[in-house]
Amino acid sequence: MSKPDVLIVGAGPTGLVLALWLTAQGIPVRIIDKKSEPGSTSRALAVQARTLELYRQLDLADAVVAAGTRNPAVNLWIGGKRRVHVTFGQIGGELTPYPYVLIYPQDMHERLLAERLATMGVSVERETELTSFTQEGDHIIAQLRRANGDEKTCEACFLAGCDGAGSLVRHLLGTGFEGGTYDQTFYVADVAAHGRAVNGEVHVAFERSDFVALFSYGEGGRARLVGAIRDERESAETLTFEDIGHRAIESLGLTIDKVNWFSTYRVHHRVASHYRTGRAFLVGDAAHVHSPVGGQGMNTGIGDAINLAWKLAAVLKRKAPESLLDSYEAERLPFARRLVATTDRVFSFVTTEGPIADFIRMNIVPAIAGLGSEVGGVRRFLFRTVSQLGISYPHSPLSAGRAGDIKGGDRMPWVRWAGGDNFAALGAIAWQVHVYGEARGELSDWCRKSKVPLNDYPWRPEHADAGLERDAAYLVRPDGYVGLADSGGRASSISGYFAERGLSA
The missing domain is CATH 3.50.50.60 (FAD/NAD(P)-binding domain)
Structure with missing residues (x-):
């Protein structure tokens, strides 16, 4: 070739x-x-x-x-009782097309x-x-x-x-x-199952000295189970699904109809x-x-x-x-x-053994999680973290400026309105300028001469809700992150950004 x-x-x-x-x-x-x-x-x-x-x-x-398969909600079960139920659409529906x-x-x-x-x-x-x-x-x-x-x-x-x-x-x-390797051995099992937890949602269940996470996908009650193996008495390679603890699985009311495959692994x-x-x-x-x-x-x-x-x-x-x-x-x-x-801190919490760790998982965590699930700010933070919407590069050499709540290095926020959204323009995989309101004439001229697409969106209340500033210029990178946020919407700021870094569109 x-x-x-x-x-x-x-x-x-x-x-x-x-x-x-x-x-x-x-x-x-x-x-x-x-x-x-x-x-x-x-x-x-x-x-x-x-x-x-x-x-x-x-x-x-x-x-x-x-x-x-869309899993639209997550459930936390403690001792066979569902203690937390959070619907992603309630917290992510205004943040992303994929809540x-x-x-x-x-x-x-x-x-x-x-x-x-x-x-x-x-x-x-x-x-x-x-x-x-x-x-x-x-x-x-x-x-x-x-x-x-x-x-x-x-x-x-x-x-x-x-x-x-x-x-x-x-x-x-x-x-x-x-880094290192954790002591615990984990298992993953692909199963066909039925029961109350096979409902197309994510379920995490804790029992004393045992836990399991269930993820639904496909037809016929197909799901993946992930859990830790406690009291390992033989090599992980010889273990079968029957050898693992089933307390957490049973606490979800699951009946396993078939194990399609089973594997164990160590986590690094x-x-x-x-x-x-x-x-x-x-x-x-x-x-x-x-x-x-x-x-x-x-x-x-x-x-x-x-x-x-x-x-x-x-x-x-x-x-x-x-x-x-x-x-x-x-x-x-x-x-x-x-x-x-x-993930190390969370993983250590989940896998640490002993009566104190069990008490915290079975009693204190449900109370904190239940309270957090009712607080909008906490729920949005958790969703942004897990969904990776919150990734930003504030200290990158490619990040500069601020306009409204949006800084250089932030993901360009998603905004939808009747008939469209601002992410449709990102399919170009190219540098582009976004203005929410009215672009300056000099900026329009510079974008045209420099062959940088200018997406000029009429100002809407939804833009303010997303933290955008009216008439500001946002230079968006090919991967959808903001390179430069300029409150003044000036062509000189955009051209200076490219010149300082030796870039061209």
């Missing part, structure tokens, strides 16, 4: 999304994976609202939503992404393994090996390691991967010391792994891929200096560290 601009190692969701976004921007890619086919089982289930918003930019969201958790198992998700990539003319090269690579000035040279032993050389401008927690790319770079919490070394990048699980609390792992990897994709495209098209690529690590590494710290 012709020389790719980017060699992507690993065809999980992260690698596939990176390939999709680069291909959509006209960047030649090559994506390889040492496995012969996508996995048939998976632990990653949840597709969060922010991921779906980004998928909408490639007209992919509708297909993913149609294939998955729910979409349950779409990773194996199915991968197949859909690979099929979409194939329609764009790129196929995954399976049974093809990276064995080594070197960086040679303005390109990398990678050694690849096929299953039959044939070895080939691939030359590319950049290399992206999307090859999971055991990343060979990270190992070859010598990048640190600090690690973050790479660097995401970029020269022309090589770490993306997704190759850069960070953490507990499954909140369904953040796969979504974080997808967010990494999209953050990196538009920056690579800008550099390869000579619309930005290579220093732009440093902002990938500057933005995504601090977020990964915060995420690991947060």
Whole structure:
């Protein structure tokens, strides 16, 4: 094949999304994976609202939503009694077009992404393994090996390691991967079940020394169960579904009709010391792994891929200096560290054993959770956190200014009105300017001459509700985050932003 601009190692969701976004921007890619086919089982289930918003930019969201199962609410059960019930639509309906958790198992998700990539003319090269690579000035040279032993050389401008927690790319770079492994063994089971909790919602149940989370998807009462294995007396590899504790499962009133598959695993919490070394990048699980609390792992990897994709495209098209690529690590590494710290605390709370921990889980947590579920601000904060709508880059070199409640580095807030919304414009995957009210004539002239799309929306009360300022200019990045918020709506502010960073649209 012709020389790719980017060699992507690993065809999980992260690698596939990176390939999709680069291909959509006209960047030649090559994506390889040492496995012969996508996995048939998976632990990653949840597709969060922010991921779906980004998928909408490639007209992919509708297909993913149609294939998955919307879980519109979460329930907390303590000792067989439902203590908290929160509907996502009540707290997220004004924040995103996707106010729910979409349950779409990773194996199915991968197949859909690979099929979409194939329609764009790129196929995954399976049974093809990276064995080594070197960086040679303005390109990398990678050694690849096929299953039959044939070895080939691939030359590319950049290399992206999307090859999971055991990343060979990270190992070859010598990048640190600090953290550790939790003592507890977890299980995941794909089951067909019936009972009161098989109602299309998320359920988390605590019993003394036991807990389980249930996620519904598909037809016929199909669901995934995730829990911890207590009092492990034999190796995890030999355990079966019958060996695990069933108190929490029974407290949900579940009857398991069939176990389709069952797997155990250990949970790691690690973050790479660097995401970029020269022309090589770490993306997704190759850069960070953490507990499954909140369904953040796969979504974080997808967010990494999209953050990196538009920056690579800008550099390869000579619309930005290579220093732009440093902002990938500057933005995504601090977020990964915060995420690991947060999920670590929650994970430790969930899994700590002993009478004191049981008392807190069974008595104190229900009271706090019940109170929090009634407070609108708390509910919105939790939804924004879990859905990843709250991710922002306030300290990024690409973030500047403030207008209304919106600062540079914030996600552009979603605003809907009769007949449309402001996210429809983001499908361009390009720099663009948003004005809510009336754009200055000089700004309109500059956007036209600079070929930067100007989206000028008549002022509505909904804009004020979203924290936007009337007549201000918001320079929106290709990934939907605000680069510059300028209260004065001035063309000079926008042009100065591009000039200071060596960028062009």
